[in-house]
Amino acid sequence: MQQEATxxxxxxxxxxxxxxxxxxxxxxxxxxxxxxxxxxxxEKVDLITRYLIEGYDMLHTQSREYIADTLIEALDNWERYYKEKEKQS
Known part of the structure; x- marks a missing residue:
């Protein structure tokens, strides 16, 4: 049973x-x-885990173009957020 689960x-x-x-x-x-x-x-903004892995159930049903576009958009947004946060520090 354990082998099957693994x-x-x-x-x-x-x-x-x-x-x-x-x-x-x-x-x-x-x-x-x-x-x-x-x-x-x-990896620097943790999007592999927070977006791709955690969003897998929804994302894997979408088109290649949608996945690429939303991943790029999310990366741009998070990098901009961290850049602004650094400026304020």
Whole structure:
């Protein structure tokens, strides 16, 4: 029984990881930013967890273009927010 549960969780993790890679690659292609650079920017503002992973159930049903557009928009908004926050400090 435990092996079966582990296999199911691994399959979910694999699907989630594939989605995260797909989303980052899609946004990288759309912006012309190298995927590793985009990954680092997303990681810096915690969008991989807060947007892609936590939003997986809703996002994975959307189009490639929608995912890329909203990911880029979210990144721009969060980077702007943190930049403004730094100015105020």
């Amino acid at each position: 296999h199911i969780f691994r399959a979910i993790d694999d699907k989630l990881m594939e989605f995260v890679v797909f989303a980052i690659e899609s946004a990288a292609q759309k912006t012309g930013i190298p995927a590793p650079v985009l990954y680092n920017r997303l």
